[in-house]
Amino acid sequence: MSVRIDPLPKEIARVRVARLDALARHGARARAELLGRAGARLLDPTDPLRMEAEERLPQKSGLSPAMARAVIEGMARDWTAARLLGLLEAEFPDPDVLDRFVPGPQGRLVRAIAPALSLHIGAGTVPGVTATSIIRALLVGSAAVWKIVPSDYALTRAFLGALLKEAPELAAMSTGVGWEGGAVPDGVGILFDEADLVVVYGGDETVRSVRERLPVTTKLVAYHHRLSAAVLGRDALAGDALAAAADAGAHAVAMFDHRGCVSPHMIFVEEGNGGSARDFAVALAAALERLRHSLPVGTLSPAEGSAVQQLRGGMEMRAAAGEPIEVHAARDGSWTVLLEPPGAIAPCLGRTVRVHPVTDVHEAVKHLTPVGPHLQTVGVAGLDGARLEELANALGEIGAIRICPLGDVAFPPPWWHHDGQGPLRSLVRWVDLES
């Protein structure tokens, strides 16, 4: 890994050569094994690289130390050999297809070709995103140039540092380049000209500007803005289930300080059987208050703080004016639970979440429909069997990517269909050899 590039064309040539060298030595399964060894180091709390990441991450990302540890653990869990081999096999029934032609359907031979050079532009919202993107590229066999995003640098550096120790020949396939802002300065334009594939995380504007900058032949994998939600069936309100759902919901809201694409912004609660959305809101507030101590909030930006105060104060005033609204909030502004009837979807910053009572879970689908194109994860509880499948069908139809247990929303497994696409299959190009 190197960071300051001078001059860039030479560095690009270097990673291209390193790629050829690495691919000649290691097939896809071997790369998964080696990448996994690096990932495992970050799961070891005594490893110096892990310790360094724990120290640097809070400074650069604004997360609290406890949250930084939880993020490192959550991310690195998916960077082990077992998980990466699982990812390979989930994406490619025969992972050798990344190395050579293998028999495919209808008697032909098929091969998956990785982009020789890929460019990865993370967003910096959630640490670990850049490293995950690099890992996917190296796994399929692509040299990876990545944008240095300050808030996501600590974890990227930690992973690549570990890889440098475990498999320097793979680490040599990647290089970081720094530039400011979302626009593409002339100095790094060569990256956009030379890359065979660009992976970009960002706002709709960033994605649009990258798309416009690319030659028409360059493949783009774009992860634009996403919004997540949760839906609770009435069975989640009974007895012990209520506390469990509240804990799971609080964890989902608090993780990444609510900045993740997976962070739920609204939780629809199906009332009935003596359970109410209010019961859930109260339990959720209590759970968030507990997490205030065990998983403290990091540094909120003035924009986030102001948005929370405007939302919270406005809702308190509406409640005082007689609207059916309840506001539960931390004294220090670190979390807010808003209980209100469902209405227009309005995202909220900070650890802020809206709880909406519904009489049937399918009402949630109706309310989420307008944000369908941006809908990502929907955490569920108190639903199973045919009811769950029916709801999942309806959510999938409007745009949801992933329906999962509420407790699992924060960390999707490596083989999830990331924003609707296979995380590795979306990177490669297929070649058919017909006989």
Added chain:
Amino acid sequence: MTAPGDSFDALARDLQALFGRGVGGCVLGDDEFNGWALRVFRWQLASNAAYRGYCAGRGATPGSVARWEDIPPVPTSAFKHVRLFSAGQGREPEAVFRTSGTTGGADRRGEHPVASLALYRAALLPAFRAHAVPERGRLPILALIPSSDDAPHSSLAYMVATAMRELGDERSAWLAGADGALDEARLVAALRGAEAAGRPVLIAATAFALVHALDLLAREDTRVQLPRGSRLMETGGFKGRSRVVERDQLYAAVHARLGIPEERIVNEYGMTELLSQFYEPVISAPTTAAAPLAERFHVAPPWVRTRVLDPVTLATLADGSPGLLCHLDLANAGSVACVLTEDMGVVVPGGIRVLGRVPGAEPRGCSLAAEELLKAVRR
């Protein structure tokens, strides 16, 4: 619940008398300001059930609040959803002012019901006079905004109309249509007329309108040398409009095209939610006029006090630390007096420096931008 011995009429009358002492003669000490603030607070608790409930939720009751700093601030967003009117039973607002609706991502406009326009006039005039027309006598006021007839819900239009009536002469004119578009022919004619007449004028404009006026003059390659003593009062940022021009460039262009030098350009900081305004003391205090633009600051009339709050916790910050501006404006007696803005600012010697609207959530990937999502919802 009633406040014994007080009524809106009595309160408004006493406040008008207070404001009538002017911004120079009426210097309120801490205790005196506190007394006024608590009287207004108690009146608002007594006459406004929503605000009373809001304050109770934050642990603030008439008995528990002894310092104006402990009065719960109302965020500007509340003006979008709840009618914040504190004028007593049976009274209707004399006017309802609306925000321009350009707040990022907002799908509603804020509304400020005004219980007494006389009280508004009493609050706005002394400060306008002190900072824009301190000399005796009238002068032409050229307004580059829609008139108060065309924009009955604009607090700015009402303010300028009041200033025209009290301080303007017969050559004062509204030079923008109801849609805000400049009446180009009349604007150029008015400027030429003022140049020829040889008497100073006051131009009142939003920064946005000013940019368009300067574009027009540049397009026609027109330069006007307005008579010495002319001045410009400009207000408002660009609030998400298409063009943003750096302030020094804007002022340099004003000097070049209109002949008004930087030290005769006053920025006004005001908002629909407040009936008092802040001005840069440049015409009123020529010593500060010479300071570089970056060192400029705003002053409030004595009946307004400002705190700078931590955006996350709302704790009061030490002077010099940037945070959210929170104003207590006695002129808001008929609505809510303590207002939390979305403006970042800092307390400096002599006043406050407004640093601008708190930046929106950065465009962050793998997450959301409230505005973009709202756009998506609206499609």
